[in-house]
Amino acid sequence: MSEDIGLWGVPLAILGGAIRVSTPFIFVSTGECLTERSGRINLGLEGTLVFGAMSGYAVAYHTGSPWLGTLAAAFAGLLFGLLHGVLCSLPRVNDIAIGIALMIFGTGLAFFFGKPYVQPVAPHLPAIPLGFWSPLPQVQAALNVNVLFLAGIALAFATAWMLKNTRIGLTIRVAGDSADAARALGIDVNRVRLWSTAAGGALAGIGGAYLSLYYPGSWNEGISSGQGLMAVALVIFARWNPVNCLYASLLFGGAGALGPALQSVGITSGYYLFYAAPYVLTLGFLVATSSRTRALPSAPGELSIIK
Amino acid sequence: MRVPALDPSPPQHAIAVETLGMTMRFGSFTALKDVSIRIPAGSFHVLLGENGAGKSTLVKCMMGFYKPTSGQMTVDGREVAVPDPRAAHDLGLGMVYQHFTLVPSLTAAENLVISRKDVPARIDWEKERADLAAFMTRMPFSVPLDVPVGRLAAGEKQKLELLKQLYLGRRFLILDEPTSVLTPAEADELLGMVRGLTTDGTLTCLMISHKFREVTAFADEVSVLRRGEHVGGGKVADLSTAEMAAMMIGEKELVRPAARLAVNGKPVMTVSGAKAADRSGLKTIEIGDLKVKSGEIVGLAGISGNGQMELMEILSGQRPLMEGAIKVCGLPFHATRSEARQFNVRYLPEEPLRNACAPKMSVAENIFFRDFDFAGGKPKFWLNGRRMAELAARLVGEYKVKTASLATPIAALSGGNVQRAVLSRELNGAVDLLLIANPCFGLDFSAVAEIRTRIMAARNAGAAVLLISEDLDEILELSDRILVMSEGRIVFETPAAGADIGEIGKHMAGHH
Ligand SMILES: Nc1ncnc2c1ncn2[C@@H]1O[C@H](COP(=O)(O)OP(=O)(O)OP(=O)(O)O)[C@@H](O)[C@H]1O
Ligand SMILES: [Mg+2]
Numbered sequence: 001m002s003e004d005i006g007l008w009g010v011p012l013a014i015l016g017g018a019i020r021v022s023t024p025f026i027f028v029s030t031g032e033c034l035t036e037r038s039g040r041i042n043l044g045l046e047g048t049l050v051f052g053a054m055s056g057y058a059v060a061y062h063t064g065s066p067w068l069g070t071l072a073a074a075f076a077g078l079l080f081g082l083l084h085g086v087l088c089s090l091p092r093v094n095d096i097a098i099g100i101a102l103m104i105f106g107t108g109l110a111f112f113f114g115k116p117y118v119q120p121v122a123p124h125l126p127a128i129p130l131g132f133w134s135p136l137p138q139v140q141a142a143l144n145v146n147v148l149f150l151a152g153i154a155l156a157f158a159t160a161w162m163l164k165n166t167r168i169g170l171t172i173r174v175a176g177d178s179a180d181a182a183r184a185l186g187i188d189v190n191r192v193r194l195w196s197t198a199a200g201g202a203l204a205g206i207g208g209a210y211l212s213l214y215y216p217g218s219w220n221e222g223i224s225s226g227q228g229l230m231a232v233a234l235v236i237f238a239r240w241n242p243v244n245c246l247y248a249s250l251l252f253g254g255a256g257a258l259g260p261a262l263q264s265v266g267i268t269s270g271y272y273l274f275y276a277a278p279y280v281l282t283l284g285f286l287v288a289t290s291s292r293t294r295a296l297p298s299a300p301g302e303l304s305i306i307k
Numbered sequence: 308m309r310v311p312a313l314d315p316s317p318p319q320h321a322i323a324v325e326t327l328g329m330t331m332r333f334g335s336f337t338a339l340k341d342v343s344i345r346i347p348a349g350s351f352h353v354l355l356g357e358n359g360a361g362k363s364t365l366v367k368c369m370m371g372f373y374k375p376t377s378g379q380m381t382v383d384g385r386e387v388a389v390p391d392p393r394a395a396h397d398l399g400l401g402m403v404y405q406h407f408t409l410v411p412s413l414t415a416a417e418n419l420v421i422s423r424k425d426v427p428a429r430i431d432w433e434k435e436r437a438d439l440a441a442f443m444t445r446m447p448f449s450v451p452l453d454v455p456v457g458r459l460a461a462g463e464k465q466k467l468e469l470l471k472q473l474y475l476g477r478r479f480l481i482l483d484e485p486t487s488v489l490t491p492a493e494a495d496e497l498l499g500m501v502r503g504l505t506t507d508g509t510l511t512c513l514m515i516s517h518k519f520r521e522v523t524a525f526a527d528e529v530s531v532l533r534r535g536e537h538v539g540g541g542k543v544a545d546l547s548t549a550e551m552a553a554m555m556i557g558e559k560e561l562v563r564p565a566a567r568l569a570v571n572g573k574p575v576m577t578v579s580g581a582k583a584a585d586r587s588g589l590k591t592i593e594i595g596d597l598k599v600k601s602g603e604i605v606g607l608a609g610i611s612g613n614g615q616m617e618l619m620e621i622l623s624g625q626r627p628l629m630e631g632a633i634k635v636c637g638l639p640f641h642a643t644r645s646e647a648r649q650f651n652v653r654y655l656p657e658e659p660l661r662n663a664c665a666p667k668m669s670v671a672e673n674i675f676f677r678d679f680d681f682a683g684g685k686p687k688f689w690l691n692g693r694r695m696a697e698l699a700a701r702l703v704g705e706y707k708v709k710t711a712s713l714a715t716p717i718a719a720l721s722g723g724n725v726q727r728a729v730l731s732r733e734l735n736g737a738v739d740l741l742l743i744a745n746p747c748f749g750l751d752f753s754a755v756a757e758i759r760t761r762i763m764a765a766r767n768a769g770a771a772v773l774l775i776s777e778d779l780d781e782i783l784e785l786s787d788r789i790l791v792m793s794e795g796r797i798v799f800e801t802p803a804a805g806a807d808i809g810e811i812g813k814h815m816a817g818h819h
Contacts (some may be wrong), residue, residue: 165430170413170421177412184372184408185422186393301411 047106077205170197
């Protein structure tokens, strides 16, 4: 049954796109948000994401369980985060430089170990058909929601709650905003940042597993289209607020689906321009909300790009 | 070796602290030389000394912030090791630092709660808020609890620092110039309360202060440091102010206040109908009409947080105007570098380390900032290292900036010496308009006298001076004309000669 729903297909496709495409952004940007709130930037998440995608795929293929794959990806991400954290706690080491090095290292390592897994097919993560009530296949397709997407939503809210209402959350914010104040409170700044970076890495690994185990759902060297890097930008866009990270990811995912959606209803002129929609949107929003008089109000004071 | 604490919770009574032969070297520079000081339980002890004498260094060693090169410390007669501030806190020692240590993006409530040792893993904000409210009712003053601390004015931040220590129930409290940002009435209230706590035996207090008035009114004993050495001390009752001053400065002679010459100048700066947003963005600062004439010091009094900081930012181009205009010598002024150079406008903003310095750059570089790309009226492409070194060496000598070397990062200087370094940069050469905020914040009395003399000399030489200060005594001493700022507006004006202090105080407090 394939009814023509005309222009309604566009918002539906955008909604579906937002749900499908945004998940890795949610995980990576929430993780990066956590890292940055502790006062460090991890630019290496792109590498972590790709390595997570590879390791998740490989483990899922060998064990037959996509969940074990996701777990393995998170663990690999954790290790990458720890590596970044340890290297940055050495004196006179710049977190941005280490991040770039780890980005290249992670991607290269993933390609190296991932060669044998390009052909085999691993089991996919399950999705929940939330569109079952509708007879329209377009609605069903758009509302076929992966479990990780729901987990991502919960994660964003939980992280925001954690930063406000728990000792760990407050400690992370203190370390991120004023290392001097943290030391005066007896907080070991390096340790806080180490574990925040590790947690951020683990989340980025899960984001990678989503790519290879659900959408697009295979392992190859072109698996990531820069999600790991873009997520870092989204954190700034979201003003270091995890819930905003969620919205930003959805917006970004939706804008990314604009091109294909318009194409599906026959609008093909300016096709490549629509692919740029998410970036244009982000740029426009950043310009519109920036101010000459106020510093980025919620930027953690210890970030090396702010200082 | 770390001595295991017998009792993990801080004691419930005032504690005695003693240092034995504390020595601290930074590289080849000895900031502290064999200092032994005894502070009995329940006393109110004051540490005196000039800027750079090593007072902050000593107390930071006691708090475990620095690791002394040699020397020991005892608490209640027991030798203790203080490898880090947390160990000091476990012993019941607490400190309010000279530079703020609150976390700017956290609210006051969050700052208080996270500073506690027993923060629960999950913070029940409803309960914490109720506890905090109950605690606040017992305190002599309050601060807004739900605003990020970065938006509070200096005075409010200092109050919060103090409240925090009391909230944490510390038994030995070190205060590093706690009242420099408070109004005299607030300072008296605060110190009176600390005094009460020491006399009833709940608290021992070691305060660093430059104000003799506070020493004689509240303290039991003093110890004096000079160039890192403990040169004397004793009971306050047995010492006169002159004797204490003599111990502090040694054989040096004090600068005499400069005479006020009669100058009748033309208006240099006019601000008319100016309107701008304040820091919170919620209220506006409105300056209807402000004129500063050549050869005149206009003192702008007000309690911190009433828009003075914003006015300074407007005048220094850090905050854009929504309406109105600033004119200097009849021409529109936007505080660009070339305009400032053309009209000889100089600034000394408050918290100079943050607002007028590049903290990690050297003293010489910071002193060279105003002219590094300009010499003899011509722009320069290459940096002239020799010219920089000469200028810096001359000014450091002239203004007696105490620094280990010209290449030391300016952030490593003591608070007073940062102030002197910036002032030396700004007062060098011809000055037509001088905009100053709290110039003597944290300076010792000889430095205060010297800096006030320099300001007066600039005025006598024909500079128009706008002096924004929270220190009413300073305003009364220096000004020709006094304005009072309250809630973002100038609410009162009077000539300084014959000014009624009660009237000024009333307007400062917001009763007009
Ligand atoms: N981290 C550091 N590195 C190098 N030199 C330092 C450092 N900290 C302090 N000094 C130097 O040690 C000396 C004593 O400084 P300190 O801050 O103890 O002075 P102070 O008595 O507190 O002065 P003030 O009244 O101005 O606060 C100063 O000459 C200062 O330049
Ligand atoms: Mg000091």
